[in-house]
Amino acid sequence: MDKQQRAINIIKSYYLAEEQNDLSDMIKSVCSYFDFMKNQELSSGDIDFLQDLSNSIGIPQYVKLLERDFSANYPAQREISLSTLASYYNEANLTKGGQILHRYQKNVLDMFIVGQNNRFILSAPTSFGKTFIVYEIIKKMRYKNVVLIFPTISLLSENFDKLLSNFSDSFNDYKIHTLSEDDEIAEKNIWIFTPERFLSFTDKHESQQFDFVFIDEIYKIDNEFIIDKETTGENERDIAYRVALSYACKKSNDMLLAGPYMNMGNKNSFANFIKDNNFIVINYNDVEIVNKTITDIKGKKEYNIDGIRIELDENSKYSKVCDIAVRLTNSKENTIIYNNYKSGTERYAKEIISRLNQKKKHFQSDDPIYRMFVEHLENTYSAEWIIVKALKYGIGIHHGLVPKYIQKEIINLFNRGVLLYLISTTTITEGVNTSAKNIIITSSKKGKKILKPFDAKNIAGRAGRFLQHFSGRVIIIGNNFNEILTSKEDELQHKNYDIDSKKT
The missing domain is CATH 3.40.50.300 (P-loop containing nucleotide triphosphate hydrolases)
Structure with a gap:
């Protein structure tokens, strides 16, 4: 679909959203449109249109992100029109103490x-x-x-x-x-x-x-x-x-x-x-405000994930996960792999290391904190520890048995784009902020227990981060995570206000 047709569709979506007085779906459509336009050669008119769109849904930060991270596609000079001035006025109304709010x-x-x-x-x-x-x-x-x-x-x-x-x-x-x-x-x-x-x-x-x-x-x-x-x-x-x-x-x-x-x-x-x-x-x-595209990987050999063609040669879940992760991941679009067991996180790390070696993709980073961190772990623990081996390939492992200070530094390195992969259990949803573009879901369980809809939404919510991505990718492999994601949620309760609740 070309730029013109996408623009027509987004205008139709906007008027439909206004008619229904519900902008939630419109926001997702605008996210997808920005995700497409970030790779296009943009004219001054394109920027005006994008600025109007982002202001109409109350999120001017989308244009700021486009200018900051995709400046190669951004026009060097822009004509200042009445539309541009109106957009600046809207941004000013959302600016408090030097910070732009949505x-x-x-x-x-x-x-x-x-x-x-x-x-x-x-x-x-x-x-x-x-x-x-x-x-x-x-x-x-x-x-x-x-x-x-x-x-x-x-x-x-x-x-x-x-x-x-x-x-x-x-x-x-x-x-x-x-x-x-x-x-x-x-x-x-x-x-x-x-x-x-x-x-x-x-x-x-x-x-x-x-x-x-x-x-x-x-x-x-x-x-x-x-x-x-x-x-x-x-x-x-x-x-x-x-x-x-x-x-x-x-x-x-x-x-x-x-x-x-x-x-x-x-x-x-x-x-x-x-x-x-x-x-x-x-x-x-x-x-x-960061759209999610969901791809459910079943038995097909070929998939189009957010415009990226991926061929899968093997039927093994481990092979599929690793092939997709390696294909989708780069320094600006890193990947979380969710697994329900600690042992699984370590096996996925070994499998990705094997894939990277096969493709001769060697990881190097000049980041001084990363180098000091790896050296510290080698001296304190062992160069043979899987956590250390994985770090040397740009892979972070995150589960409950990893010491807290190591967990924290792995998250810091991942969020700064030094680490490209983060393989985690549900510890990733428990008080941790991450900046992944992609999340690959390998299980619909938390340990042995089936995830609840709330857990599923929280895990899927890790795909894409505001002010870093317009859209996140959720890839589900070989499980019923999507059915849980869309099923009816439990209601939040407060035991102190429930006369029937057993209290200890």
């Missing part, structure tokens, strides 16, 4: 109003930028005492680093705390905690009140939302989340609870919690 982030920001109780629950896709908007809320509202609660130490560390680097000018007058034992409270404070550290801190500072509390991955209050129904009872993590949430509701008027793809219902125990604590739900689950 329309849906700005909608969330605008809901916070000085002088009223601001309590919201935001459910949106993984690529939405939920934590990014939190920093804009803090700046707008000028809160003095802020608590940010994240589920894992890795996310806590990531956001601590952001405050020290990316946002240092805006937050340099805050004292930042990450340990519950830190008793030096300043005039303006940001506490970055896990739920357990937050509870430990409140035990020691019972009278401390906060201006704003943000809790990420709020779905973790419900153990059964993410674990199959055969697993009964509670564990320490969901209890800690619920108790931390209860304390936060008592200690702060303003709150934002966030999570991806949550189905909250309107007549269940979580709905009772919402009503009792005066929360307003913001549901942006359908606003997928």
